[in-house]
Amino acid sequence: MVKDLFVDLEKDMKNMLGKKRAFFIDERGSATVEAAVVVPFFLLIIAVILHLTFFLYDSCTLERATDVACLRAGQLLWDTNDLRLEKAEGGALDVLAGNLLGVKDVEQDIKVKGDRVEVRLSAQYKWWTIDVRKEKKQFNPVQFIRDCKKTEGVIKHDE
Numbered sequence: 001m002v003k004d005l006f007v008d009l010e011k012d013m014k015n016m017l018g019k020k021r022a023f024f025i026d027e028r029g030s031a032t033v034e035a036a037v038v039v040p041f042f043l044l045i046i047a048v049i050l051h052l053t054f055f056l057y058d059s060c061t062l063e064r065a066t067d068v069a070c071l072r073a074g075q076l077l078w079d080t081n082d083l084r085l086e087k088a089e090g091g092a093l094d095v096l097a098g099n100l101l102g103v104k105d106v107e108q109d110i111k112v113k114g115d116r117v118e119v120r121l122s123a124q125y126k127w128w129t130i131d132v133r134k135e136k137k138q139f140n141p142v143q144f145i146r147d148c149k150k151t152e153g154v155i156k157h158d159e
Contacts, residue, residue, distance in 0.1 A: 054102040055125050062106070062132045065095040066119045069110060070136040073117040081112040088112070088119060102126065 073088035088110045096106060102125045109120040115138040122131045 051102075051126065055128055055130070058100050058103045058123065058125055059130045059132070061095065061099045062103075062121045062123060062130055065092040066121050066132045066134040068092065068095050069119045070117050070134050073110070073112060073119075074136050074139045084112045084117065085110055088117060092119065092121065103130065 069088040069092040072091035073084040076084045076087060089108065092108060100106070103123040105123065107122045111118045116135060117138065118133070118135045120131070120133040122129070
């Protein structure tokens with residue numbers, strides 16, 4: 001009885017192998033035609049995904065560069081506008097140096113007026129334009145500490 005079971009199993013395995021071989025050795029050529037239609041489509045999808053990934057990475061890098069430029073210019077409270085402008089440009093260049101994948105030229109437009117800093121970075125990636133603009137009010141640490149102490153006083157008073 002056990003011997004018959006193994007004989008049946010062996011026949012089933014041979015049948016399955018014969019069907020697999022018949023699938024891979026298709027003499028009609030339909031697998032080649034299907035591959036000729038499907039493979040370019042998948043390659044196109046992979047190329048689009050790669051370009052979209054590079055675009056998103058570069059746009060995040062430009063966003064970070066504008067944040068750093070605004071932060072560096074906004075921290076110099078008692079310095080001249082020229083020094084604040086120089087620090088903002090340096091901050092943006094520090095972030096952009098070697099971090100862009102598909103963008104070659106980045107246009108910087110940094111304006112420092114009074115207690116406001118405005119940073120605009122623009123770049124072209126293939127047929128997409130990346131344009132990032134931030135505006136930040138200058139950070140006054142003395143006023144920040146005063147506001148924190150006022151808030152602490154209000155909280156303690158409410159308790």
